[in-house]
Amino acid sequence: MVSPILLIAVPLILAFSVPLWGLIHKKLEKFVPLIAFGFNTYLIFRLLPFALTERTISVVIANIKPPFGINLAVGPFGLFFALIIQLVALATAFYLLSYDPPEPSDKFYMLFILLVLGSTGMVLTGDIFNLFVFLEITSISAYALTAITKTGPAAEAGFKYLLLGSLGSTLVLLGIALIYGSLGTLNMAHIAHRISGMDSRLVVAAAILFIVGFGVEAEMLPLNGWVPDAYQAAPIPVVALLSGAVAKAGLYALARVLYTLIGMPNIIMLLLTFGILTMFAGELAALRQNDIRRLLAYSSIGQMGMIMLAFGAFGVNSVFGGVLQAFTHGITKALLFLVLGVMALHTGGATDMESLRGFGRKFPYWSMLFAVGVLSTLGLPPFAGFWSKLALIIGVIIDGHPTYAALALIATFIEVFYFARLLSVIYSSKLSPKLVERSIRNTTIPLLSATFLAAIIIAVGLYPNVFFDLGDSASRALLNRAHYIFSIIGHYLQSMGGV
Amino acid sequence: MFGINMNPYELLAAVFGLGAILTYLLGHFDRHLKTWLTLITLALATYIFLHLPNEYSLESPSLLFGIDKLSWLFGILTLGLGTIVAFALLAYPELSPNFYFMFILNIGASIFLLLSRDLVAFFLMWELMSWTIFAMILGDGGAERGRAATKYLVWSAIGAAFILFAFAILAKSTNSFEWSGIVAGISQMPSGWRVAAIALLIAGFAVKAAIMPMHTWVPDAYAESPHPFTAFLSGVLSKLGIYGIFLAFFVLSARFELVNMPKIFGTHIFGYILAWIGALTAFGASLIAIKQEHAKRLLAWSSISQLGYILFGFGIGSAIGIAGALFHAVSHALFKTLLFLILAGVIKRTGTDRMAELGGLIKKMPLSFIFAVVGGLALAGIPMTIGFPSKWLIYEAAIHQGFIFTTVLIFAASTAVFLYYYRFVFSIFLGELHANHQDVKEVPFPIWFSYILISIPIFWLGLFPGKAMQIFAEIAEQFDLPAVTNFTATTITTPLGSFNALIVGLVFFASFAFGLLLYFIGGRTRKVHQYDTFLAGEADEPVKLHYGQRFFYFLERELKPLYRISVEKIYQFVAEFTRFVADQVRKGFFCGNAQAYLYYMTIFIVILVFAIWRIKL
Structure with missing residues (x-):
């Protein structure tokens, strides 16, 4: 087995080597993310067979075994999210080849790699303090990348994100401190094993702090005010990562902490309510939104709400639907944003509906890619979104929450409305005067990268078997708390006399 | 045939899939070629359809297909009238290859919808059939067509949501995704859920079958869809809704004791x-x-x-x-x-x-x-x-x-x-x-x-x-x-x-x-x-x-x-109200004020404390 540590170590080295590459030739910088994520994707595919089992592998760092040393806990659930993050990162890194980064470009690429690295670390780590560290790496890179264009709106959006995000991470740190103070351990498996002995009031307090802290990244309802501004102001490749990597990592952390660490069904089921509220808020806000970037941002909130709902239903069927939906949402939103970035090249940067009216008449292939993304988001076959949405709704009902499933379905009516309107604007016969025939940049590379994502969506839609298997083992792994504990610190518990 | 060892069901799917893609690709070269390719596809499909074996199951994703007299009847209608409409399409070389692609896909989805014997296959084909109609109504994208297509897709989603919800209830209560298992198990369902599931199914299918009060998309969609396609939309595709109602009302309810109802x-x-x-x-x-x-x-x-x-x-x-x-x-x-x-x-x-x-x-x-x-x-x-x-x-x-x-x-x-x-x-x-x-x-x-x-x-x-x-x-x-x-x-x-x-x-x-x-x-x-x-x-x-x-x-x-009685007014009111709430959420909640967002966070923590207090401690 290849060591999963390379998933973090290699990009880390490459990230800080970006300026060196720039010294050789300025053009070389933009290949660094591609090399890093290309390598990571290769590693992930080597690791995927393990994701199909139910095993969680503990990767010991510095030869000190958990619960004492720092370790990675590479299980099906984490690998599934790492797969999402890597696929999005790979497509985006490829897209970057033809992208003029905001200056200073070496810092842009560095932060870009760090952002992905942080999210990957979050989903792979077995140590709660490392979870916090990776959260900080992710979110600080994300704040910086949001504001990197140094325009007014970007700075404002970055500031809002920073304000909410840093407060959130502080709360996470507080939660960790509460747990560490009571249990004296930072290993997640060890905490999970011993949490039943902790004062339940402290556990609840920690749970609240975690929900609020990770909720910021996971775009949970009252904490997602930064989302529309950041999505609108950040450079397009960063936006693709915000929904494809950062939000997913936040969601992973939320699920991991609530399911594995806290493990109280009552608290997990709070996610049902938050999920529904988030969903409605996102979809309603998107309903009358005319700027497509903001529209997609709100839709992203809505989709994240739907995934949270699935995680809140606390059952293997709904979590199965939830992880599948996380996958399709990550890939699909990345596709939509990348295509939107190219659309904006043809309108001089404008992304409102009127400027893009009739885009589909002039650029049929681009619009087809966009339509694939939209139809997949709406959960229509033969795209990946069909299977995930079907699994999610049926799962939530089978796990005994038909009311929430019905509410989720009602929220999707709104979604269908604005996406249908969006498609009818893009395929309108009237042409926007802002549309130009040729974009200022060659669009071959973005085309390939968007085609790659669309191909994933269609391939998964037509042959969902592997996808189902991965989702199945991921959801089982999340719910099987005892198995997780045993895989990581089983040897330790045995040596302690099988406590 | 051609030495390929394929199940007729797979062959049928391949004919529709390849037919659609070929028609789309080659349709750009000649104005009439796309219609002829459509006709060839439909002729081949009809031939295979008439020689289908009784059952076919796909391992994974596990989908079950089969043919009986009812699907045969509606299938013949679909293929026959589809072929006739396609023949009339020879007079419409101006329709784009996109349309033909969607048309073939739509007929294919309709046929496999009729052949499906489990809920997932049924719903898959139902959704495929539904959105290809949207694409055809949207067509060349006039303003009115966009509006009609949007209205159609929203209604179609409402119908699909009813169907999906009912399917999930049925699957949960009978532990089966296959029609036969559901028909066998439905009598064990609690009667309230049973009636609810069947009513939801009928309401869902009624959207496609244009039954009042789920009909409001119909006049717009029919008026704006390409003229020869309207014939197919009204003649055949509305019958798929009727087919669904038949399944829900007779195939599912026949087994439960409707006789005992007043x-x-x-x-x-x-x-x-x-x-x-x-x-x-x-x-x-x-x-x-x-x-x-x-x-x-x-x-x-x-x-x-x-x-x-x-x-x-x-x-x-x-x-x-x-x-x-x-x-x-x-x-x-x-x-x-x-x-x-x-x-x-x-x-x-x-x-x-x-x-x-x-x-x-x-x-x-x-x-x-x-x-x-x-x-x-x-x-x-x-x-x-x-x-x-x-x-x-x-x-x-x-x-x-x-x-x-x-x-x-x-x-x-x-x-x-x-x-x-x-x-x-x-x-x-x-x-x-x-x-x-x-x-x-x-x-x-x-x-x-x-x-x-x-x-x-x-x-x-x-x-x-x-x-x-x-x-x-x-x-x-x-x-x-x-x-x-x-x-x-x-x-x-x-x-x-x-x-x-x-x-x-x-x-x-x-x-x-x-x-x-x-x-x-x-x-x-x-x-x-x-x-x-x-x-x-x-x-x-x-x-x-x-x-x-x-x-x-x-x-x-x-x-x-x-004439003054109009259900449309109610829908318009609901739409108005939703728009109002949507604006409030967008402008009021996502106000762009960082301080407000911090207040939200504080309030959220307070709410969480109270919520957990109530449920846990």
Whole structure:
């Protein structure tokens, strides 16, 4: 087995080597993310067979075994999210080849790699303090990348994100401190094993702090005010990562902490309510939104709400639907944003509906890619979104929450409305005067990268078997708390006399 | 074949998939190639469809397919009428390859929908069928088309949500995703959930079947979709909704003891409600059809009305009712496809479907006129045509069951058919020719040939309904439903008596021929020029005296209170309200003020503390 540590170590080295590459030739910088994520994707595919089992592998760092040393806990659930993050990162890194980064470009690429690295670390780590560290790496890179264009709106959006995000991470740190103070351990498996002995009031307090802290990244309802501004102001490749990597990592952390660490069904089921509220808020806000970037941002909130709902239903069927939906949402939103970035090249940067009216008449292939993304988001076959949405709704009902499933379905009516309107604007016969025939940049590379994502969506839609298997083992792994504990610190518990 | 060892089901899917992709790719090279490729695809598909083995299961994702008499019947309708519509498409080389791609995909999805034997396969095909319609309505993207397509997709999503929810309930309670398992397990379901699931399914399918109050997308979608495709949309795709209702109401409910429910006029209350909904749909829609100014909208409302008849027949649920409803589904598929194709031809030649701007086309388009009359006869249920036995059976079922009020409504709706159809034929083909239409030609060969192709079964089943009755009896037997078994090739016998369609048809034809004879030998006619008009004895400026605008104004005036009832107003209110809330959320909640967001976070923590306090400690 290849060591999963390379998933973090290699990009880390490459990230800080970006300026060196720039010294050789300025053009070389933009290949660094591609090399890093290309390598990571290769590693992930080597690791995927393990994701199909139910095993969680503990990767010991510095030869000190958990619960004492720092370790990675590479299980099906984490690998599934790492797969999402890597696929999005790979497509985006490829897209970057033809992208003029905001200056200073070496810092842009560095932060870009760090952002992905942080999210990957979050989903792979077995140590709660490392979870916090990776959260900080992710979110600080994300704040910086949001504001990197140094325009007014970007700075404002970055500031809002920073304000909410840093407060959130502080709360996470507080939660960790509460747990560490009571249990004296930072290993997640060890905490999970011993949490039943902790004062339940402290556990609840920690749970609240975690929900609020990770909720910021996971775009949970009252904490997602930064989302529309950041999505609108950040450079397009960063936006693709915000929904494809950062939000997913936040969601992973939320699920991991609530399911594995806290493990109280009552608290997990709070996610049902938050999920529904988030969903409605996102979809309603998107309903009358005319700027497509903001529209997609709100839709992203809505989709994240739907995934949270699935995680809140606390059952293997709904979590199965939830992880599948996380996958399709990550890939699909990345596709939509990348295509939107190219659309904006043809309108001089404008992304409102009127400027893009009739885009589909002039650029049929681009619009087809966009339509694939939209139809997949709406959960229509033969795209990946069909299977995930079907699994999610049926799962939530089978796990005994038909009311929430019905509410989720009602929220999707709104979604269908604005996406249908969006498609009818893009395929309108009237042409926007802002549309130009040729974009200022060659669009071959973005085309390939968007085609790659669309191909994933269609391939998964037509042959969902592997996808189902991965989702199945991921959801089982999340719910099987005892198995997780045993895989990581089983040897330790045995040596302690099988406590 | 070709040495490939493929299951016919896989082959069928491959034919549709490859056919769609090839048609799309090669369609860019030649204007007519795409239609021919479509026809070849459909011909191959029909051949395979007729030779399908009984069952086929796909391992993973585990999907189950199979064929029985019911799917055979609807499948033949879909493929047959699809082929005929595709043939008429030869006259429309201007439609884009996208359209053909979606059209083939749509037919493929419809066929596999009919063949599916488990819920996931059914829902998969249902959704595929639904959104390809959206793509075709959107088409070249006029503003109105965009609006109609959006409205359609939202309604389609509502319908799909009902269906999905019901499927999930059924799967949860019976632990099975297969139809057979659900039918076997449904009697163990708690009765409340059972009724809810079936009601939801019927409501969901009613969207596609254009049953009131789920019909509001229909007039817009029909008016804006490509004209030849409207024929398929109304003729065939609405029948898939009917197919779904049949499954939900008979296949699922037949096993549970509807008999134990309270009865009204010998029908259990569920069926009675359906019959009322059907009758109200039939009546209301035909009233609205009367006052339409656009021919496409007129036919759209007429479709809604006729689909109401079918639901009415299902609601009665007796042997005659089921046979009549199935018969009417077939007959509506045939004659509405014909009528919409005729209208497509008229629009192709004149460029409008506004009835006030048409008229007198009988001289220019005699073939179209003749077939418009044929379609109208079938629509009105006149003997010789398929409409007669199908409507007759529904009337008989209503009378036999003793449904007084609904029968009145159904008869009134039938009268309205005469009114609006007379207007359709008169405003378009009779009266005076419009000045712009002096050199209009007959529709091109592919279109009028498709008229002939559809008219064959219209007359054949109208004169010899026995063949169709045989199939309906087999379907009824397959699902343990009461069946009309007393029939010969031409005669159908019911408890109310029997009728011989051939004799009735011949008598009718004889009297028609007699009238025609009188017309030719009796009347002395003098041919005058269209503008040779005079008023009060005075020859005035030549003026066109075609009566097309507000044709039934006198009726509209009398029926004003009825027209004021509109379910659309409720939907508009809901939409308005949603928009209002949406604006509040977008502008009020996502206000862009960082301080406010921090307040939210604080409040959220407080709420969390209280929420957990209540549930946990």
